[in-house]
Amino acid sequence: MTKLFQNSLLQQKTRYQLLATVIVNIITFGHGIGVGWLSPTLTKIQRPDSPLEFTVNLAEISWLGSMLGLGSLCGNLTIALLIERAGRKFCLYLIAVPYACLWVLIYCASNVYFLYAARFLCGFTGGAGYVVVPIFISEVADSGIRGALTSMVMLSVDLGILAGYILSTYLAYHIVPFLGIIFPVSYFIANLLLPETAPYLLKRSQLNAAENSYRYYRNQRDARSEQSSKQDFEELRTAVLAQQMKNSSPLSYKDLITKPALKGFAASCVLNLGYQFSGVFSFINYMSDIFKASGSIVDVNTATIIIGIVQIVGVYTSTIFVDIVGRRLLMLLSTLGVGIGCIAFGCFTYFAQFLNLSDYNWLPLVLMIFICYVANIGLIGIFFLVLVELFPVKIRSLATSISVIFLSLLVFGTLKLFPLMLHYWGISLTMWFSAGSALLTFLYFWLFLQETKGKSMIED
Template sequence: MTKILQNSLLQPRTRYQVLATMIVNIITFGHGLGVGWLSPTLSKIQSPSSPLDFEVNIDEVSWLGSMIGLGSLCANLTIALLLERAGRKFCIYLLAVPYACLWILVYFASNVGFLYAARFLCGFTGGAAFVVFPIYISELADTSIRGALCSLVMLSYNFGVLAGFVLSTYLPYHVVPMLGICLPIAYFLANLKLPETAPYLLRQGQLSAAEISFDYYKNPTDRKAKQTTKCDFDELRTAVLAQQCQNSEPLSYKDLITRPALKAFGAAAVLCLGLECCNVYSFINYMSDTFASSGLALDANTSTIIIGIVQIFGVYTSTLIVDIVGRRLLMLISNLGVGLGCIAFGCFTYCAEQYDLTAFNWLPLVLMIVIIYLANIGLIALFFLQLVELFPAKIRSLATSISVVWMSILIFATLKLFPLMMFHWGISVTMWFSGAWSLFTFIYLLFFLPETMGKSMIED
């Protein structure tokens, strides 16, 4: 009970940490809205009654899906250059611009090129946010709730995906972008008063600004709390100065090939492969088409909305228990469950082609619920937190960006290939392929993934 109370997000000490997390996650919600918007919209813009002046074909659909990966890749490279030079706050502000342009392009689309550009900007927003936000939150959050706050990044993203599924299913095409454009305005205004993180300011030599930032996020409410906060800040300052003395030499390629760095890169590379090659992200982007191919009796768009709700419950579960049971256990359960679920899904669709299984045509929805729920308690919810915590402090920003560049390349490849795999291989082989990758990831992580719960963000 004591540990649960210590991990509570409702303590006065953590009030502004939670507030800052909620504010920056406005844009994560918006990114989810942009991702979820695509799935139900595809069926509309591929039909003769398209709300636009053009229809899209299967090849254009695959490009629409995959452009988000190219956008994410460009964002990762941009953020890698800016994160340590310009700071976390500047990068956070930056995200409002491409996100606003995304909905302008969707609204005024006169050919498929507008939609390609919109999806590119959607990927740029997400690719930048998923690098900046975990680092920003990790540096301002208490260790006891860091996992829960970082999990809120994916929780808000999943709320956005659900909103995208619902709004694009039930509202006219041009109404959704008018609602979406409100988010970057609210995001920019809400961020105005949030200070830069104390660790970053200390590394820049801004001692007084760092102390003000630290006091703001720790929110001491009485004399004893202020004294404790002062001691905590002195410890942080000492740790940052010690780290700077230890790492007085500029960052070089040799820092990237130390034994701890290579072990972290190996785990990160496999995590990226596991997340993308298990095709969970592709399922989300093409959920309506996946259900239509499975022979599901229920309406595909309605089932897609149900999956959006399941994602939220999955990440919420992770938020509640990640700082109690740890990261490693949730990652292992997640990968094993997704692998077995995908194989079972493929077996059902294969058998449905050979035998009359109409009495069980609800089963694809149940299996997809299991897959998405288990993916969200670990693989999705903790992916970016795990990346941030794996790497040594000196290379954390650069190494996280490199890892997310690798992930973005995989996003582009898997989203481009997924509809083509479904078209040429069929749903059964595609699901077996996805399950095999999840099981491979599980085996690797079982032997090589360390537990990072409680790890210091300053000391290696």
């Protein structure tokens, strides 16, 4: 009970850390809406009574999906160049602009290239946000609640995906952009409340601003807490200075090939490959098509919304337990569960071709609920938390950016190929491929993944 209270997000000293997390995650919620918007919208714009002046074919659908990856790649590269030079706050402001533009493009779409550009900007927002938001949160959060706060990134994305599913299912095509553009505007205004992170300001030798930031995020601004605040801040300053002395030499390629760095890159590579080749992100983007291919009797849009709710429950589960049981156990349970669930899904759809399984055609929905739940307790829910914590301090920003660039390339490839795999391989073989990828990831994590719970963000 004592540990649960110490790690509570509702303590007075962590109140502003929670507020900052909620504010910066407005944009990840908005990104989720952009991701979730696609699946039900594809159903609408493929019909003869499309709300647009054009319809889309299979090749265009695969490009619509994969443009997210190309946009994410550009967002990663942009933030990699700016995050240490311009600071976390500037990067947070920056990502509001492309997100606002994507809804303008969706509203004005007169051909499929408008939608390509909108998906590209959606990917740019996500690729940039997935780098800067976890780093920002990890630098303002106490170590005891860092896991819970950082996992809120994917919780807000999943909430946004569910909202995107619902809005694009039940509202007219041209109404959704008016609602979507509210989020970048409110996000930009709300960010005016937040100071830059103390570790970044200390690296820039801005001591007064760093101390004010430190006291703000720990709610230590009254006279009674001033002495304790100064002591805590001095400990932080000493740790940052010691780390700077240790890493005083300019960053070079040799820093990327040290043993801790290579172990971090190996783990991040497997994490990225497992996340994408297990198919869980592709499932989110093409959920309606999966349910069509599985023969489920449940309305595809209703099933998609149910899955959106399950994702939120899964990520919320990871938020509760990540700082209690640790990262490694959640990742092991998640990858094993996805592997088993995808095998079962593939077996059902395979045998349904030869046997009368109409009495069990509710099973694809149940299996997809299971797959998405276990994916979100680990592989999705704490993906970026684990990614940030894998690397030594000196290379953390660069290595995280490199890893997310690799992720973006994988996103482009998997979202481009997934609808083609469904069409040419069939649902069963596609699900078995996903299962094999998830189980190989489980095996690597079981043998090699290190626990990072409680790891310092300013010391190796």
